[in-house]
Amino acid sequence: MHAIVLPKPGPEPEALQYREIPDPVAGPEELLVRVRAAALNRADLMQRRGGYPQPGPKPEHEILGLEFAGEVIAVGAATEGFAPGDRVMGLLAGGGYAEKVAIHHRLAMHVPANLSWVEAGATPEVYITAHDALVQGGLVAGERVLVHAVGSGVGVAAIQVAKVMGASLVIGTAGSDEKLARAAEIGLDIGVNYRESDFAAAVATETGGRGVDVILDVVGGEYLERNLKALAPKGRMTFVGLMGGAVTQVNLGLILAKRLQLRGTVLRARPLEEKAYAVRAFEKSVLPHIASGRVKVVVDSVFPLARAADAHRHLEANANFGKVVLEC
Numbered sequence: 001m002h003a004i005v006l007p008k009p010g011p012e013p014e015a016l017q018y019r020e021i022p023d024p025v026a027g028p029e030e031l032l033v034r035v036r037a038a039a040l041n042r043a044d045l046m047q048r049r050g051g052y053p054q055p056g057p058k059p060e061h062e063i064l065g066l067e068f069a070g071e072v073i074a075v076g077a078a079t080e081g082f083a084p085g086d087r088v089m090g091l092l093a094g095g096g097y098a099e100k101v102a103i104h105h106r107l108a109m110h111v112p113a114n115l116s117w118v119e120a121g122a123t124p125e126v127y128i129t130a131h132d133a134l135v136q137g138g139l140v141a142g143e144r145v146l147v148h149a150v151g152s153g154v155g156v157a158a159i160q161v162a163k164v165m166g167a168s169l170v171i172g173t174a175g176s177d178e179k180l181a182r183a184a185e186i187g188l189d190i191g192v193n194y195r196e197s198d199f200a201a202a203v204a205t206e207t208g209g210r211g212v213d214v215i216l217d218v219v220g221g222e223y224l225e226r227n228l229k230a231l232a233p234k235g236r237m238t239f240v241g242l243m244g245g246a247v248t249q250v251n252l253g254l255i256l257a258k259r260l261q262l263r264g265t266v267l268r269a270r271p272l273e274e275k276a277y278a279v280r281a282f283e284k285s286v287l288p289h290i291a292s293g294r295v296k297v298v299v300d301s302v303f304p305l306a307r308a309a310d311a312h313r314h315l316e317a318n319a320n321f322g323k324v325v326l327e328c
């Protein structure tokens, strides 16, 4: 098969190379799938640079790619619920940027009929991350939510998942008015351009001084102090990314006084059981809304597999609204 391999990590997208390598071998609990589309994630940029290696033993060919959609070619003897020819999508620890992939059957899902290959390939990682983070944040109907980087793959998913979970108000930040306008089309109630305004002040204005109940944060250090100010009493925040740095200094008094809860989360490094649980929770609570068209999978751009380096350049320039996808 053809795949994009990473022979040696590097700062330039050209570290990614289009090569012919042996097909993956699927184990008894795995499905062998012919990949039609695989999407990029921010973590892929870190992995390309060598800062986020795939967990487990180093594979002979390192292939990036945390999610994909395609057709089942063969099913292992110990798999359940899938047959050759099925349209599937799923979560991977790596291997998506390739014409074929092996996936544990418990991390795979059937693709709803209304999704194209490209849309399906862009769904699992960010929708499961956003849903899981909002569930961990204890979001219940009627609460107010703040989502950072609403133009990111995770942000686009989080706005819509928060609405499906019954959020009464979704406030979001982004670095351009254009991204905020597009986010409004998929349900964002209040957009804050972080280059022009202080989001904590905007949250105070929009919530009558009370703050938001839940924050889904992907920025980390740079935003922590303002996030603590933006949270309502007994507010909860889930960190899913640290794009603005991992180290900061903060006044812990706000956490005590407002009785706040802060937690971090990752998806890729979790044990199979926990990942499978997150997949099933998404399948039950969010996928029906994607299948009905209420929740949209937003695709920013599509590149042929062989042009993965260009796709990385696009993501790295923060030029995307929604997902950047590789088509096989």
Ligand SMILES: NC(=O)c1ccc[n+]([C@@H]2O[C@H](COP(=O)([O-])OP(=O)(O)OC[C@H]3O[C@@H](n4cnc5c(N)ncnc54)[C@H](OP(=O)(O)O)[C@@H]3O)[C@@H](O)[C@H]2O)c1
Binding pocket: 040, 041, 042, 043, 125, 126, 129, 149, 150, 151, 152, 153, 154, 155, 173, 174, 175, 176, 179, 218, 219, 239, 240, 241, 242, 243, 244, 245, 265, 266, 267, 268, 315, 317, 318, 319, 320, 322, 323
């Ligand atoms: N924990 C997990 O399991 C998990 C899973 C998936 C993703 N993630 C994390 O979620 C985050 C988003 O990932 P993604 O793949 O959805 O991202 P993405 O599609 O690549 O979008 C990232 C966007 O974030 C904004 N941004 C970049 N640096 C920023 C900064 N320092 N401060 C504020 N905004 C910044 C940019 O938009 P603007 O134009 O608005 O600046 C950029 O376009 C990443 O941190 C990623 O590692 C975590």
